[in-house]
Amino acid sequence: MDRLRLSAxxxxxxxxxxxxxxxxxxxxxxxxxxxxxRVVAGTDGEGHPAVVPDPSGTAPGRGAHLHPTTACYEFAVRRKAFARALRVPGGLSDEPLAQHLARQQ
Incomplete structure (x- = not known):
């Protein structure tokens, strides 16, 4: 009998x-x-809790993801999704993220 080569x-x-x-x-x-x-919970320029952009994706801690468009940003603000996704009790300022998105467009 002929043997078949497995590699074949x-x-x-x-x-x-x-x-x-x-x-x-x-x-x-x-x-x-x-x-x-990617966005993370951080602090704004005055030291208050805020949602800050993490374009490199290397900031420590829990992150959330967002399309870099004003429409998705407004949906997330309206739904109060940042505090829930980042598991931060209380409110977060979203001003640093809004400024970042404004510079991108």
Missing amino acids: VITPTSSPVKTPVRTCVGCRERTTKRELL
Whole structure:
């Protein structure tokens, strides 16, 4: 009997590259992490608790993700999604994030 070579029968297939998927806190749409802006709980210029942008994605702590558009930002503010997503009791100022988004556009 002829022996089949396994390498001839089994061909390696390339596995698809898995990219992280996150949900926008504004519109609730799931998309790749690369398309979203990460935000974290931090402080504003005066030392008050605030939602601050983390474009590099390296700030410590819990983060939330948002499409970098004013529409998603306004949805998130209206729904009070930042405090809930970042698990921060009380209110957070969103002024640093609003300024960042205004500079981006």
